[in-house]
Amino acid sequence: MTTIALRDLTKRFGATTAVDRLTLDVRAGAVTGLLGPNAAGKTTTLRMLLGLIRPDGGTATVGGVRYDRLPRPATLVGAALDGSQAHPGRTGRDHLRVLAAAAGVPDSRCDELLDLVELSSAADKRVGGYSLGMRQRLALAVALLGDPEIVILDEPTNGLDPAGIRWLRDLLRGMADRGRTVLISSHQLSEIVRTVDDVVVMAAGRLLIHRPLAELTRDAPDGTAPAAALEDTYLRLTGTVAR
Numbered sequence: 281m282t283t284i285a286l287r288d289l290t291k292r293f294g295a296t297t298a299v300d301r302l303t304l305d306v307r308a309g310a311v312t313g314l315l316g317p318n319a320a321g322k323t324t325t326l327r328m329l330l331g332l333i334r335p336d337g338g339t340a341t342v343g344g345v346r347y348d349r350l351p352r353p354a355t356l357v358g359a360a361l362d363g364s365q366a367h368p369g370r371t372g373r374d375h376l377r378v379l380a381a382a383a384g385v386p387d388s389r390c391d392e393l394l395d396l397v398e399l400s401s402a403a404d405k406r407v408g409g410y411s412l413g414m415r416q417r418l419a420l421a422v423a424l425l426g427d428p429e430i431v432i433l434d435e436p437t438n439g440l441d442p443a444g445i446r447w448l449r450d451l452l453r454g455m456a457d458r459g460r461t462v463l464i465s466s467h468q469l470s471e472i473v474r475t476v477d478d479v480v481v482m483a484a485g486r487l488l489i490h491r492p493l494a495e496l497t498r499d500a501p502d503g504t505a506p507a508a509a510l511e512d513t514y515l516r517l518t519g520t521v522a523r
């Protein structure tokens with residue numbers, strides 16, 4: 281089943297074409313990794329998908345519907361984008377409660393989530409005093425508020441400690457195994473290789489490949505480890521794209 285569908289999605293900023301006729305279907309029941317160099321257009325793609333910016337061309341839909349037309353978006357899609365910020369003067373708990381109320385989610389869910397992301401002991405501290413990893417955990421809690429079918433995370437392991445990375449990997453795997461759609465962007469190939477089922481590589485706004493990780497490994501020379509197969513493919517593809 282396809283749950284995220286991009287068709288000829290295009291976004292320009294002045295003379296820069298950030299996303300260039302991107303067509304992509306992201307399947308349910310899998311973790312998909314969105315990879316690409318800095319300025320490839322990953323965050324811009326996710327922002328269009330979430331209705332935060334308007335495409336110049338093409339469409340982005342979740343479950344066949346544009347995000348801004350979803351009746352209760354939090355229960356279908358949860359997202360944590362690069363740079364999504366909480367008000368620094370609010371506590372983590374308050375931040376979560378405000379968003380929960382807006383999404384029609386009960387307060388009790390906030391405490392459950394603070395526990396899940398291991399922020400309970402810092403829940404009553406101001407977000408302004410949170411470390412990078414703590415802010416990342418809070419953003420994850422926000423993404424999971426509505427127990428969504430589709431989870432979209434921009435560089436979620438950024439700032440997480442090794443235990444946090446493993447915990448996140450297990451969480452995403454569990455969600456995919458329960459049939460959910462998980463789309464994550466990342467630069468950490470060594471991490472991605474342990475987390476994703478499908479690999480998408482983009483550069484200069486264009487799609488370069490979309491394949492199961494197992495196929496990349498299968499097609500590599502005998503004895504190539506999955507991490508090396510992914511790295512070789514990624515560097516070969518992105519090395520030829522002019523910035």
Ligand SMILES: Nc1ncnc2c1ncn2[C@@H]1O[C@H](COP(=O)(O)OP(=O)(O)OP(=O)(O)O)[C@@H](O)[C@H]1O
Nearest residue numbers: 293296298316317318319320321322323324325362
């Ligand atoms: N609001 C904006 N105004 C002007 N240009 C923008 C804006 N947002 C993105 N861009 C440009 O669009 C291109 C793609 O940026 P984007 O943030 O989508 O890349 P990315 O793949 O997420 O990169 P990174 O790996 O560094 O996060 C870049 O050239 C960037 O400068």
Ligand SMILES: [Mg+2]
Nearest residue numbers: 322323324362
């Ligand atoms: Mg980005």
